[in-house]
Amino acid sequence: MPATPRRRPATRKGRPVLTREIIVAKALEMAGAQGFPAITMRALAAELDVTVRALYNYVEDREEIVSLAVDLMLTSWNPPPLDPAAWETSVADYARSLRALYRRWPRALPVSLDEDTPPASVHPNRLLNLDHFLRLLRDVGLDLPSALAAHRQLSLLVLSFALVVDGPAGRAGDDRKTLVPDAWLTAHADLDIPVLREAAALPLPTPDEQFDELVSAVVDRIHAELSDTP
Numbered sequence: 001m002p003a004t005p006r007r008r009p010a011t012r013k014g015r016p017v018l019t020r021e022i023i024v025a026k027a028l029e030m031a032g033a034q035g036f037p038a039i040t041m042r043a044l045a046a047e048l049d050v051t052v053r054a055l056y057n058y059v060e061d062r063e064e065i066v067s068l069a070v071d072l073m074l075t076s077w078n079p080p081p082l083d084p085a086a087w088e089t090s091v092a093d094y095a096r097s098l099r100a101l102y103r104r105w106p107r108a109l110p111v112s113l114d115e116d117t118p119p120a121s122v123h124p125n126r127l128l129n130l131d132h133f134l135r136l137l138r139d140v141g142l143d144l145p146s147a148l149a150a151h152r153q154l155s156l157l158v159l160s161f162a163l164v165v166d167g168p169a170g171r172a173g174d175d176r177k178t179l180v181p182d183a184w185l186t187a188h189a190d191l192d193i194p195v196l197r198e199a200a201a202l203p204l205p206t207p208d209e210q211f212d213e214l215v216s217a218v219v220d221r222i223h224a225e226l227s228d229t230p
Contacts, residue, residue: 032105
């Protein structure tokens with residue numbers, strides 16, 4: 001009988017054996033929490049409790065790690081199928097898929113600002129998912145410029161929502177339920193801001209409710225564009 005190939009052990013001395021996958025997953029975790037500038041070979045090695053030399057047994061350099069981390073992030077972005085017959089639901093589902101991606105790795109999002117990403121390194125999902133969304137809007141009657149405008153509005157709103165609303169809401173100790181925390185107003189008791197103080201007394205909608213309002217605004221825009229179409 002042929003010899004059975006030996007499987008590489010998953011752990012050694014109670015710790016996971018180092019692999020490219022483990023390195024890249026940890027890099028993306030770091031980028032999601034601190035941004036890609038936080039990823040250095042030394043910092044990554046410290047997070048993994050290995051030597052810097054050990055990393056070079058699996059990857060070429062930091063640039064390759066960043067590229068693989070971005071690839072891993074976008075590989076996980078798989079919106080559900082988009083249906084022109086239920087386009088409002090499809091727009092909402094697409095938006096939720098973006099929000100889920102952004103919430104998982106919020107500080108990794110400005111990668112195009114923090115890193116040089118050559119065109120060849122762009123993940124196919126960035127192109128395919130955009131094409132599918134634009135095709136959905138074309139199929140329901142929007143012209144291409146209007147479809148592009150709707151997508152810009154949606155993507156910018158979801159991105160800013162993830163950073164400004166979901167980000168703080170996800171941090172430990174941030175339980176903000178009103179527009180402005182009481183401590184802020186107390187610290188500036190001398191400021192003449194009666195309208196803001198009145199608004200601060202009103203409860204905020206939950207993040208999910210706020211997100212639904214955002215999506216509804218984009219859907220309303222698309223309805224308005226369709227109504228204006230001859």
